[in-house]
Amino acid sequence: MARYRTIIIILTIVPAFLLAACGRESAETAPVVRPVRTVTVAKSIAGAPLSFTGRIEAEDEVALAFRISGRLIENNGKTGDRVQPGQVIARLESQNELNTLRQAQAAVAAAQGQLTQARNHFDRQQTLLAQGWTTRVNYDQATQAQQTAQSQVDAAEAQLKTAHDLVSFTELKVDAPGVITAVGPGAGEVVQAGQMILRLARQDGRDAVFDVPAQFFRSAPSDPQISVSLTDDPAVTAHGRVRQVGAQADPVTRTFEIKVGLTNPPSAMRLGATVVGRMEMDAVPIIEIPASALTRANQQPAVWIVDPASRTVSIRNVDVLRFEQAQVVVSQGLDTGEVVVTAGVQALHPGQKIRLLGSEQ
Numbered sequence: 495m496a497r498y499r500t501i502i503i504i505l506t507i508v509p510a511f512l513l514a515a516c517g518r519e520s521a522e523t524a525p526v527v528r529p530v531r532t533v534t535v536a537k538s539i540a541g542a543p544l545s546f547t548g549r550i551e552a553e554d555e556v557a558l559a560f561r562i563s564g565r566l567i568e569n570n571g572k573t574g575d576r577v578q579p580g581q582v583i584a585r586l587e588s589q590n591e592l593n594t595l596r597q598a599q600a601a602v603a604a605a606q607g608q609l610t611q612a613r614n615h616f617d618r619q620q621t622l623l624a625q626g627w628t629t630r631v632n633y634d635q636a637t638q639a640q641q642t643a644q645s646q647v648d649a650a651e652a653q654l655k656t657a658h659d660l661v662s663f664t665e666l667k668v669d670a671p672g673v674i675t676a677v678g679p680g681a682g683e684v685v686q687a688g689q690m691i692l693r694l695a696r697q698d699g700r701d702a703v704f705d706v707p708a709q710f711f712r713s714a715p716s717d718p719q720i721s722v723s724l725t726d727d728p729a730v731t732a733h734g735r736v737r738q739v740g741a742q743a744d745p746v747t748r749t750f751e752i753k754v755g756l757t758n759p760p761s762a763m764r765l766g767a768t769v770v771g772r773m774e775m776d777a778v779p780i781i782e783i784p785a786s787a788l789t790r791a792n793q794q795p796a797v798w799i800v801d802p803a804s805r806t807v808s809i810r811n812v813d814v815l816r817f818e819q820a821q822v823v824v825s826q827g828l829d830t831g832e833v834v835v836t837a838g839v840q841a842l843h844p845g846q847k848i849r850l851l852g853s854e855q
Contacts, residue, residue, distance in 0.1 A: 527847045530807075531837035532800055535828050537781055547725070548704035550767045552695030553737075553755060555675065560586060561663045563686045571677050571692040577668045584691050588664040591657070598650065598657040605643070605650040612636070612643035672696040675765060700759045702734060702769050705749040711739075718773045720754045725768040732759040780815065781824045787836040788814075788822050797828070798835035798842050807835060807846050 564586035571583045619636035622628035676693035679685050702722045723731040737755035744751070754771060756763070763769070787797050791809045798807045812827030828834070835842065842848070 527849045528838055528841055529851050530798075530800075530835045530839075530842070530848045531851050532833045533783060533787070533836050535781055535783065535830055535832045535834060537830055544710065544773045546704040546706055546710075546771050548702050548722075548769055548771055550759075550763050550765055550769060551701050551703050551753075552672070552675070552765060553699035553701050553753075554696040556694055556696065557690040558583075558666055558668070558692045558694055559688050559690055560584075560666055560685060561687055562586070562591075562660065563684070564588075564590075564664065565684050566679055566681055566691075569677070569679070569681050569691065571674045573674055573677055575674045576671070577674060577694070578671050579668055581668045582665050583668060583674075584666040586664040586685075588661060591660040591664055595654075595657040595661050598654040602647070602650040602654050605647040609640070609643035609647050612640040616640045666691055668694065670694075670696045673765060695765055700756050700763065700765070701737065702732075702754040702756055702771055704752050704754070704771050705744065705747060706752055707749055708743070710752075711750075715773075721772045722754065722756060722759075722763075722769050723772075724763065725770055727762070728770075730760055730762045732756045732763060781828050781830075782821045783824060783828070783834055784836045785817070785820055785822050787834050787839065789839045798839055800833040800835060800848065802833060805848055807842050807848055808844055809842075 566584065567587050568585040569583070571577075577583060616636040616639070619628055619633045623630065623633045672694045674692055675695045676690075678690045678692060685691065702720070718736065720734050720736065721731060722734060723729075734754040734756040736752055738753040740751035743749060783797065789796050789798070789809070791811055794811045795814050796809050796811045799810050800807055810827060813825045815823040815825040817823075835848070837851075838848075
């Protein structure tokens with residue numbers, strides 16, 4: 495009896511487990527419908543100007559420095575002063591250089607005296623040799639002494655020239671007209687050779703300098719013309735073209751520095767003035783979608799495309815022309831009228847059933 499009772503219990507429990515398993519399988523295979531938001535793709539014309547804020551700088555700016563080290567006794571430069579070529583703007587203490595110059599002058603005088611003596615001796619030996627009153631050996635020695643004395647004079651004169659140069663190096667002169675934009679050490683300080691004493695903006699031209707993002711280079715025309723105007727007076731304008739592009743992005747802002755050479759800038763555009771640069775974009779049809787619609791597939795930008803008939807989604811790679819704060823400009827991969835998912839993209843997979851938010855379906 496116990497054996498029959500066990501068989502009856504087993505036959506009663508097994509069907510219950512089978513029914514529960516079938517229930518779970520049915521629940522697992524039921525499709526999950528994801529709620530999403532979408533947008534319909536439409537093309538627009540892009541031609542709005544890009545604007546950047548920058549500053550006016552000298553096209554040619556140099557740092558003036560002494561060629562030798564020494565104690566600075568005079569620095570007459572002031573920021574904003576206009577200077578002319580040949581003007582002395584700073585001096586070093588020159589006592590040591592003057593002493594070296596006097597020593598070189600004395601060495602030249604001594605060498606010239608020895609040369610005069612050697613020449614006179616050579617002339618006598620030459621005359622005596624012609625008359626047969628001296629030997630060839632004495633004549634050769636006189637010749638060598640004269641050549642040695644001449645070499646000593648040449649060396650002394652070279653040292654004198656170097657001493658003159660050292661004295662001249664104690665004065666810092668301007669080599670071109672311009673405006674002083676920065677002043678370094680003051681009188682009384684000891685400076686090293688090559689240390690900046692003054693920074694001079696030469697009056698050869700002016701640049702408008704801007705820090706622009708990388709997308710500027712992807713969307714800019716091949717040879718853009720930039721319109722530059724003063725921030726505090728938009729009526730003061732000038733035009734220019736990109737003259738120089740920074741080779742490396744700033745490590746903090748990740749922007750690139752560009753220099754726009756200005757053509758005949760007005761005098762009101764002084765060095766350091768804040769300006770606004772505007773660049774007209776080419777009017778081309780583009781597709782803009784919300785930045786939230788962008789995801790990645792195959793290590794490339796992609797979006798989810800909705801099939802209106804089956805209400806399912808599929809992923810597609812796209813080419814991004816540029817990124818903006820809230821929009822993404824797509825150059826290839828989308829066409830007018832297609833429906834793109836803009837919210838809920840992280841919870842989707844290919845063939846996923848979707849439901850539009852705000853819809854009962």
